[in-house]
Amino acid sequence: MVEPEARRVSLEPAAFEVQSLEEECSLLGNRCPPCDLVFFPRCHFCTRCSKSGLEEIRLGRKGRLLSFTSGYQKPKHAVVEPPYLVEEIELPERVVVYLLLT
Numbered sequence: 001m002v003e004p005e006a007r008r009v010s011l012e013p014a015a016f017e018v019q020s021l022e023e024e025c026s027l028l029g030n031r032c033p034p035c036d037l038v039f040f041p042r043c044h045f046c047t048r049c050s051k052s053g054l055e056e057i058r059l060g061r062k063g064r065l066l067s068f069t070s071g072y073q074k075p076k077h078a079v080v081e082p083p084y085l086v087e088e089i090e091l092p093e094r095v096v097v098y099l100l101l102t
């Protein structure tokens with residue numbers, strides 16, 4: 001019997017880049033070169049100058065914890081079990097993301 005090959009799959013290809021089991025995943029954003037403004041999730045045009053054709057970038061993997069809270073109730077249809085943490089993280093590109101940790 002042949003063992004199935006282990007691999008990573010992005011649940012949201014527009015937001016996460018998955019390489020291989022050995023490499024780490026990256027969040028994908030885009031940047032407006034004239035404004036140096038970064039978007040996550042990616043935008044089709046810059047909200048400051050309306051330029052389209054923004055450049056795709058991989059966002060930094062470390063950031064600054066802005067705030068967090070604990071959850072002890074399971075929302076309807078949730079995929080996580082309490083207790084869990086919701087964290088607000090500012091990435092080096094000055095983009096704020098929210099993470100759910102179990």
Ligand SMILES: [Zn+2]
Pocket residue numbers: 032033034035036037046047048049050051
């Ligand atoms: Zn712009």
